[in-house]
Amino acid sequence: MTVLAIADHRRGSLRDVSYELVSAGRQLADATGGDLHVAVISGNVEEFGEKLNLTGVDTVHTVENGEEFNHDVYAGAVEALYDEVDPTVLLMPNSVNGLDYAPAVANALDLPLVSDAVDFSYDGGLTAIREMYGSKVETTIEVDAERVAVTIRGGEWPAVADTGDAEISAFDYSPDGDLGSRVLGFEEVAGGDVDITDADVLVSVGRGIEEEENLELVEELADALGATLSSSRPIVDAGWLPPNRQVGQSGKVVTPDIYLAVGISGAVQHVAGMKGADTIIAINTDPNAPIFDIADYGIVGDLFEVVPELIEQFE
Amino acid sequence: MMKILVTVKEVAEVEDDFEIDGLGIDEAYLEYDLNEWDDYAVEEAVQIAEAGDDVEVVSVTIGPERSEETIRMALAKGADRAIRVWDDAFESVDLLDVAAKTRLLAAVVEKEDPDLVLTGVQAADDGFGATGVSVADEVGFEWAAVVNELDLDADGGVANVRRELEGGVEELTEVDLPAVLTIQTGINEPRYASLRGIRQAQRKEIAPMSLDDLGFDASALDSPIALTGMSEPESESDATLFEGDAEETAAQLAEVLREKGVGAQ
Numbered sequence: 001m002t003v004l005a006i007a008d009h010r011r012g013s014l015r016d017v018s019y020e021l022v023s024a025g026r027q028l029a030d031a032t033g034g035d036l037h038v039a040v041i042s043g044n045v046e047e048f049g050e051k052l053n054l055t056g057v058d059t060v061h062t063v064e065n066g067e068e069f070n071h072d073v074y075a076g077a078v079e080a081l082y083d084e085v086d087p088t089v090l091l092m093p094n095s096v097n098g099l100d101y102a103p104a105v106a107n108a109l110d111l112p113l114v115s116d117a118v119d120f121s122y123d124g125g126l127t128a129i130r131e132m133y134g135s136k137v138e139t140t141i142e143v144d145a146e147r148v149a150v151t152i153r154g155g156e157w158p159a160v161a162d163t164g165d166a167e168i169s170a171f172d173y174s175p176d177g178d179l180g181s182r183v184l185g186f187e188e189v190a191g192g193d194v195d196i197t198d199a200d201v202l203v204s205v206g207r208g209i210e211e212e213e214n215l216e217l218v219e220e221l222a223d224a225l226g227a228t229l230s231s232s233r234p235i236v237d238a239g240w241l242p243p244n245r246q247v248g249q250s251g252k253v254v255t256p257d258i259y260l261a262v263g264i265s266g267a268v269q270h271v272a273g274m275k276g277a278d279t280i281i282a283i284n285t286d287p288n289a290p291i292f293d294i295a296d297y298g299i300v301g302d303l304f305e306v307v308p309e310l311i312e313q314f315e
Numbered sequence: 316m317m318k319i320l321v322t323v324k325e326v327a328e329v330e331d332d333f334e335i336d337g338l339g340i341d342e343a344y345l346e347y348d349l350n351e352w353d354d355y356a357v358e359e360a361v362q363i364a365e366a367g368d369d370v371e372v373v374s375v376t377i378g379p380e381r382s383e384e385t386i387r388m389a390l391a392k393g394a395d396r397a398i399r400v401w402d403d404a405f406e407s408v409d410l411l412d413v414a415a416k417t418r419l420l421a422a423v424v425e426k427e428d429p430d431l432v433l434t435g436v437q438a439a440d441d442g443f444g445a446t447g448v449s450v451a452d453e454v455g456f457e458w459a460a461v462v463n464e465l466d467l468d469a470d471g472g473v474a475n476v477r478r479e480l481e482g483g484v485e486e487l488t489e490v491d492l493p494a495v496l497t498i499q500t501g502i503n504e505p506r507y508a509s510l511r512g513i514r515q516a517q518r519k520e521i522a523p524m525s526l527d528d529l530g531f532d533a534s535a536l537d538s539p540i541a542l543t544g545m546s547e548p549e550s551e552s553d554a555t556l557f558e559g560d561a562e563e564t565a566a567q568l569a570e571v572l573r574e575k576g577v578g579a580q
């Protein structure tokens with residue numbers, strides 16, 4: 001069976017998930033002794049093509065077309081590549097850009113779509129593992145179709161780093177007609193006074209804090225510990241803290257010595273921003289909260305009881 | 316006259332302690348609510364309607380009778396009317412896959428012929444994060460996924476959006492109308508329904524639509540994708556959990572923190 005994986009890049013560099021797609025794709029191709037094709041669309045495809053010449057890749061297709069991601073170009077190019085390569089499995093990243101073209105491609109090609117897979121195997125058909133209810137359960141999904149489109153979650157497969165001996169081949173594609181969407185530019189957000197990425201100790205607050213008024217409690221804790229205050233997304237969405245305090249996939253990636261998560265469940269998009277902390281500590285009422293899976297120390301308890309006691313310890 | 320269609324979904328929230336019953340979570344541990352992302356999509360549509368004149372907001376859901384409560388929330392917040400797609404045939408389906416949802420919602424879009432469709436980025440329960448963009452392809456609309464700012468220029472026939480990418484970077488994109496936009500949390504501040512809104516919602520129409528009404532039979536729900544297992548993930552935790560009451564656990568944690576030099580200055 002042939003696997004076609006689509007690389008992800010942005011503003012001049014390949015994103016990590018591109019290297020993970022290679023090991024995920026190789027895993028499936030190995031199951032049937034097939035070939036792994038990787039495609040990279042737009043940007044500096046010559047440089048990207050060389051970087052994607054990795055162990056396990058048989059062919060790299062480079063599609064030259066503009067600098068940055070545009071979903072109309074991606075959708076068209078992936079569909080054209082699909083016709084050319086004729087893969088059994090079409091692998092794409094479950095990145096924000098993946099969300100912007102993979103469903104359109106699957107629908108246009110009439111392929112069943114399994115999104116956000118964290119593991120899979122192939123035995124005549126694809127069996128995938130994906131989470132539901134914000135990581136509370138794992139589900140098994142079986143696909144009873146010859147061909148399938150899958151998007152993979154970042155950080156679940158090892159990244160392939162070793163150079164291989166793939167054939168690199170340019171694939172001619174140009175969209176017909178005008179594009180219905182135009183990328184006009186990019187903007188870095190979340191600047192400002194505080195840089196949470198500089199902090200050695202972060203006290204990070206989540207939805208468990210319930211009310212804006214209660215933020216005082218964690219501010220006091222941060223003061224007592226000489227720490228900086230950061231947060232999960234809902235706190236920023238609610239406007240209780242500015243965007244520069246948000247940790248996670250769409251916020252900041254932090255690597256402090258100590259990360260104290262207070263009332264944070266540990267959703268994947270949050271963990272993406274803090275799993276590199278040296279010591280992770282969680283205070284949460286839910287013993288099953290995923291944050292405990294990555295924590296070094298934890299208190300299963302009510303933050304409104306524990307935090308005041310902790311403040312007292314440092315006064 | 317402009318029409319905005321907002322898709323909403325009633326999602327189950329799971330209690331901290333729960334049990335799995337076959338291929339689902341035991342009903343006793345579930346609470347139903349409007350999907351968080353859809354709440355922002357409804358708010359965005361209502362704000363556009365309030366800022367313009369002659370904008371109709373129609374919300375559509377696929378869901379059982381129970382979900383009327385949820386869709387009434389959208390009406391109470393300002394949607395003008397609602398459509399609820401359901402049929403007995405749904406009862407026997409464990410998982411409605413993206414393709415099936417796409418077929419149903421695309422049929423509604425074709426009936427309603429809106430200028431703009433707003434969906435949430437994802438549903439908090441199954442989290443496929445794919446329906447909006449898939450529907451766009453099906454009906455031939457343009458689209459943008461993970462939108463956290465929207466500036467509509469209906470006369471110019473475009474929507475100027477910001478797409479929230481990873482790592483605090485936003486993409487500024489111009490999208491031709493009609494379009495489907497998947498709305499990210501934080502794009503606005505969803506309102507609480509007012510008492511007046513809740514009263515008015517009681518009088519607003521929730522039109523039922525069966526498979527037949529949409530021109531389908533039960534095969535529209537067929538899917539090659541089957542849910543065949545559900546389990547609680549094995550805990551990978553090797554965390555040291557402090558035992559005791561609040562004072563005791565706080566004292567133990569304080570000791571660890573001090574050892575690591577916290578609060579030493």
Ligand SMILES: Cc1cc2nc3c(=O)[nH]c(=O)nc-3n(C[C@H](O)[C@H](O)[C@H](O)COP(=O)(O)OP(=O)(O)OC[C@H]3O[C@@H](n4cnc5c(N)ncnc54)[C@H](O)[C@@H]3O)c2cc1C
Nearest residue numbers: 206207208232233248249250251263264265270285286303
């Ligand atoms: C495209 C995309 C990008 C995203 N980017 C980010 C991102 O950058 N950063 C981010 O954080 N999220 C991000 N999210 C959202 C993410 O999926 C979660 O919704 C979010 O992280 C949840 O935040 P939380 O843990 O604070 O809230 P919840 O998940 O609601 O968790 C609250 C926790 O508090 C606990 N709790 C409640 N009461 C108490 C109490 N009294 N004492 C102690 N504990 C208590 C609960 O047990 C629960 O575990 C993104 C989502 C999407 C779709």
